[in-house]
Ligand code: 3PG
């Protein structure tokens with residue numbers, strides 16, 4: 001926990017930059033990896049800040065997990081969307097010819113914005129390659145990480161790049177660290193954790209970290225199905241991480257664990273919590289003073305199975321004494337769809353990154369900013385192609 005308090009002091013955040021003492025060209029890592037545009041929106045203040053200071057901006061992002069070039073995962077459309085948010089043209093660069101990109105940037109006017117093609121088209125990105133990082137670094141004078149959701153990945157444009165450029169944290173990244181660390185440091189009690197959705201295994205770290213710190217765990221979705229199945233409950237054909245039995249077994253021993261007691265079932269699958277569980281969970285929510293929510297409690301995309309998540313969201317927003325935090329792609333989509341979004345105290349842009357942060361792990365992207373000591377070193381271009 002102290003690690004992140006220390007990080008808040010150590011990292012150079014854009015919010016602390018006075019005047020125009022940044023370089024001319026910024027290489028900015030964002031995360032466009034969601035079906036909706038919410039993550040992109042959260043990066044707008046950082047981009048506008050840089051544009052206002054006359055910086056040329058080169059945006060890097062990934063989408064999906066491509067192995068090589070996959071045109072379906074091109075960032076072309078994202079560049080257009082970003083242009084709408086910024087109210088100015090955004091040029092898309094469809095290739096990785098670094099010499100050419102450097103020339104484009106050199107010729108560009110101050111305040112121009114460019115989006116480079118999906119950086120995961122290059123396998124070196126996943127490998128945290130120093131060669132790729134140097135090439136990317138050679139395109140700018142400083143680097144900004146405004147991609148909290150990707151900060152749990154040790155990728156070249158998140159981690160290695162900070163070895164070659166003076167590196168800053170963006171506005172949203174700063175908000176994420178400060179809000180999430182507050183919860184780890186001294187949460188008001190009772191502290192309640194609500195978990196649902198899919199990817200049950202991703203939630204294990206958080207469950208274990210908070211075993212003694214949280215006062216109650218309310219579990220639905222795939223993690224609940226997995227636990228119910230281990231308990232011997234007939235879950236029919238519901239999704240469950242049966243391969244993860246061993247890892248989930250100790251969770252069943254948590255005294256503070258509440259599992260669904262009734263469900264809505266269709267085609268032999270549990271698709272939502274039932275009315276008794278809604279009441280049971282809502283009672284706990286009403287008592288909470290801090291609450292973390294990751295993962296809807298039912299398949300809310302279908303109207304019939306949105307009730308459980310709706311009941312819990314209503315209970316959360318009507319508890320005015322509670323600091324409410326939510327995160328994760330599906331949860332955010334749910335909150336936005338039903339108008340709960342603005343009623344939460346903080347909504348994290350991170351999915352896996354938020355879970356890892358809250359589980360007390362060091363995120364490689366934040367670690368890299370913490371360690372980056374580069375002042376104004378500009379590496380020589382290493383053109384590979
Ligand atoms: C996310 O959407 O969680 C981030 O963009 C990270 O993507 P990844 O899980 O494919 O690394």
Ligand code: MG
Nearest residue numbers: 149351352353
């Ligand atoms: Mg993920």
